Amino acid sequence: MLTILQDMGSYALRASPQAKALGFTLTAIAQGEATVRCPYHPDLVGDVETGVVAGGVVTTLLDHTCGHAVLAALDTFRPIATLDLRIDYLRAAEPGCDILAHAQCYKLTRSVAFVRAIAFDRDKDDPVATVQATFMLDSSRSARRKGSTSHAPTTTDEEASA
Amino acid sequence: MSVSPAHPAAQKLADLIQRTPYIRRLGVRMELAGDEMTAVLPYGGTLIGDPGLPALHGGVLGAFLEMTALAQLFIMTEADHQPRPIGVTVEYLRSGRPVDTYARAQIKRIGSRIANIYAEAWQETRAAPITCLHGRFLLTSRTGASQSNSSSIQPASTT
Numbered sequence: 001m002l003t004i005l006q007d008m009g010s011y012a013l014r015a016s017p018q019a020k021a022l023g024f025t026l027t028a029i030a031q032g033e034a035t036v037r038c039p040y041h042p043d044l045v046g047d048v049e050t051g052v053v054a055g056g057v058v059t060t061l062l063d064h065t066c067g068h069a070v071l072a073a074l075d076t077f078r079p080i081a082t083l084d085l086r087i088d089y090l091r092a093a094e095p096g097c098d099i100l101a102h103a104q105c106y107k108l109t110r111s112v113a114f115v116r117a118i119a120f121d122r123d124k125d126d127p128v129a130t131v132q133a134t135f136m137l138d139s140s141r142s143a144r145r146k147g148s149t150s151h152a153p154t155t156t157d158e159e160a161s162a
Numbered sequence: 163m164s165v166s167p168a169h170p171a172a173q174k175l176a177d178l179i180q181r182t183p184y185i186r187r188l189g190v191r192m193e194l195a196g197d198e199m200t201a202v203l204p205y206g207g208t209l210i211g212d213p214g215l216p217a218l219h220g221g222v223l224g225a226f227l228e229m230t231a232l233a234q235l236f237i238m239t240e241a242d243h244q245p246r247p248i249g250v251t252v253e254y255l256r257s258g259r260p261v262d263t264y265a266r267a268q269i270k271r272i273g274s275r276i277a278n279i280y281a282e283a284w285q286e287t288r289a290a291p292i293t294c295l296h297g298r299f300l301l302t303s304r305t306g307a308s309q310s311n312s313s314s315i316q317p318a319s320t321t
Contacts, residue, residue, distance in 0.1 A: 006215075013212060016210070016211050016212065016213065017207055017208045017209070017211075017213065018208060018209055018210060018211050018219035018221070018222055019211070019219075020208070021208035042183060043183050043187040044183070044184050045182070045183045045184060045186065046181065046184055046244070047181055047182060048181050048182070048242050049181065049243075054184035054225065054229070055225075055228055055247045055250075056184060056221075056225020056226070056229055057184060057225065059221050059224040059225050059228065059252070060219060060221025060222055060224070060225055061221070062214045062221070063219070063220045063221035063312070064211070064219070064221055079212075079214065081212075081217075081220070081254065081257065082220040082252075082254050083223060083250070083254055084251065084252060084253045084254065085250075086250075086251045086252075087250050087251075087252075088249040089248060089249060092246075093227055098253075117199075119294065123272065139257075139296040140214065140215055153313050154258075
């Protein structure tokens, strides 16, 4: 899966309309790791008094980068869905600066991927936010089978190959 | 918890939307019934994260709930400054289908410095939420409804 992602470059990002709308670019990808850049834009500001980018934009960037780290950890493509995110906002992002996120998928089970990530502007050692997230693997198979109003995470274990 | 008559919720909400480009960028509307607010995220093609299903981007749903929580908190306090998010926990219960999404936030506690808020988003069925959020917000020294209420009593004793 990693080589596919490397070959595709930022195709996966362009395929996601929201990532495209925010101008996300994949700046690095490695086994179980991904780095994504969100360019600064005045539309993304949360308070015009401060010029600081809205926390929600950082949420989207972190969710997206975590998802890429999971895909980069898999041997073959499997649909994934976010189960939960727990974000800490450590400080306000610098007004006018692009924000980058680096995510690492540090554990894969048959059904669940565990990821952590940071968001930063100038210095990786002085992050804007940190996140801990889990993702469901083979998510759309269960969604299609059980219907969209069902609880997402169930009974794909027996189908999962790993 | 009540809305101060000096700062009508509707006016505060209008100010917040005016000051937050990202709310307008997402096209979010906020509708008031007394002091309870319902936020609406109108469906648009750019909100999709996974075009295969298709499903709304999880990050957008998290962002939508966070702005709902922040706005509900802002209209319930006398502060002129936005509360600052310390952290949020977002849980994804069902995939977000390509239709309009609604959200409401419930303030669990407003202290002198910290507010705890719970928010939920749903689509067709209110009883089947698609995403929920627990948020922790920092009220700066000039914010906090209970804080400013108690401090406003102080000057009276000095006269």
